[in-house]
Amino acid sequence: MSGIYLHIPFCKQACSYCDFYFVTRTSEREHFVQQLLEEIQNYADTPYAVETVETIYFGGGTPSLLEPRQVEKIMKALQQSFQIEAREITFEMNPDDVSEPFLGDLKSLGVNRASMGVQSFDPDLLDFMHRAHSSGEALHCLELLSKSRFESYTVDLIYGNPNQSEEQLETDLDKLLLFNPPHVSAYSLTIEPRTRLGKQVELGRIAPPKDDKVAAHFDIVNQRLAEQGIERYEVSNYCRSGCEAVHNSNYWEHQNYLGLGPGAHSFWWDETAVRWENEADLRSYLRNEDTKETEQLTLQQLAEERLMMGLRTREGIAIDELEKKYDYQFSERQKEYLDNRQQEEKLKADKRIRLTDKGIKIADAIILDLVTLY
Ligand code: SF4
Structure with a gap:
């Protein structure tokens, strides 16, 4: 799909x-x-x-x-x-x-x-x-x-x-x-x-x-x-x-998509995961001279993206999904960080990690801390 x-x-x-x-x-x-x-x-x-x-x-x-x-x-x-x-x-x-x-x-x-x-x-x-x-x-x-x-x-x-x-x-x-x-x-x-x-x-x-x-x-x-x-x-x-x-x-779950038109982004993951962006320039697009900037993504990058996008959602992110699909295990420092935020009632962590109403207000800060503690 x-x-x-x-x-x-x-x-x-x-x-x-x-x-x-x-x-x-x-x-x-x-x-x-x-x-x-x-x-x-x-x-x-x-x-x-x-x-x-x-x-x-x-x-x-x-x-x-x-x-x-x-x-x-x-x-x-x-x-x-x-x-x-x-x-x-x-x-x-x-x-x-x-x-x-x-x-x-x-x-x-x-x-x-x-x-x-x-x-x-x-x-x-x-x-x-x-x-x-x-x-x-x-x-x-x-x-x-x-x-x-x-x-x-x-x-x-x-x-x-x-x-x-x-x-x-x-x-x-x-x-x-x-x-x-x-x-x-x-x-x-x-x-x-x-x-x-x-x-x-x-x-x-x-x-x-x-x-x-x-x-x-x-x-x-x-x-x-x-x-x-x-x-x-x-x-x-x-x-x-x-x-x-x-x-x-579907974006948040890393489903494939094509972006058409100037400045549009695409993401495609089959054997490898690639993201590319059409040049954001209508004149080049109309002259058929636009270039695409392509980036190949590592599993580590994908895992961090999924973590960021998942934590912004009510469903959160399943630890199992991170491990199986992205080969991503939390480091000891990340586990400690998650425990501390859980004690502060900013998130709930069991099989899934979800931000609470208190945590969602500072979602960007929590996500950044968590990712940099890897
Ligand atoms: S400038 Fe155009 S794209 Fe941007 S918010 Fe206004 S209507 Fe939407």
């Missing part, structure tokens, strides 16, 4: 926090689609096309800047080149692009999961994040989605903004929860150096959010979503039972 990720590298404008690869030259969409079709066709009759494709994910950038006829061509090319038996086809969209006919067209093309980038309903915060949509568009879009025939949908939310009060976060959650979403991805705002926000922080114009404020926001998000039966299953992902994202869960 494998997955396919398609990177659609266009955005109307640059959100202030975003360091994904995208361009705002949307006039190149048609040419991009032609090139993407060629990239898909080049995989036909290769070993990568033999495994059944379980999930397809249109991400970006902003996939909803594509027209349905372009999505149709992409879907047809995928079907011609791969063994598609997709149980989940996710399509990322922004509220300002969505209409009822657009959702209907995507549904009839096989998309069964919408991923809506709302981030906030607060006009000031939307402005601060330089989002292209308004609060009203986000609400309208959620109304359309909740009435749509998609099997599932997810909403992205950002908390921990430097200017965001707890009241503003509560109001965002009030508005979101009225729609009873099956899945929510809630991220704390990260300050990336190459972004507009990163530059403002560097120049001292904005103070980055304080850790205790971010932790308080995290608690509010957890509590409010859990009260409505939307439980956390990964540090940033929450859902009703049975609505977990299959595509992302």
Whole structure:
């Protein structure tokens, strides 16, 4: 089983926090689609096309800047080149692009999961994040989605903004929860150096959010979503039972996937494990001159990755899996570290290691400590 990720590298404008690869030259969409079709066709009759494709994910950038006829061509090319038996086809969209006919067209093309980038309903915060949509568009879009025939949908939310009060976060959650979403991805705002926000922080114009404020926001998000039966299953992902994202869960378990489009990553593990990245440059991609950066991964690297990804999830990681699949045994120093964190009630370790609610808040620190103690 494998997955396919398609990177659609266009955005109307640059959100202030975003360091994904995208361009705002949307006039190149048609040419991009032609090139993407060629990239898909080049995989036909290769070993990568033999495994059944379980999930397809249109991400970006902003996939909803594509027209349905372009999505149709992409879907047809995928079907011609791969063994598609997709149980989940996710399509990322922004509220300002969505209409009822657009959702209907995507549904009839096989998309069964919408991923809506709302981030906030607060006009000031939307402005601060330089989002292209308004609060009203986000609400309208959620109304359309909740009435749509998609099997599932997810909403992205950002908390921990430097200017965001707890009241503003509560109001965002009030508005979101009225729609009873099956899945929510809630991220704390990260300050990336190459972004507009990163530059403002560097120049001292904005103070980055304080850790205790971010932790308080995290608690509010957890509590409010859990009260409505939307439980956390990964540090940033929450859902009703049975609505977990299959595509992302497969990443965390090292399932094979191909990434298509500029800047997309792929991971393939058969006899050896290899990760490669398409060059993040649309011009090179369109001229068919892009290069791929390939990295071969050792079992030790894979084990550490699995440990990191597993500890971020509710399921944690089975010690047995680490030993059998990755030939990884904890060192004495790691065992001692695990015992100490267990006494502090930050994790539970028996046959599996799972972080507790207390531990999940400092997941990154625990993971880093554990890996470096090997
Ligand atoms: S957050 Fe999404 S819409 Fe905004 S710039 Fe990044 S990819 Fe584009």
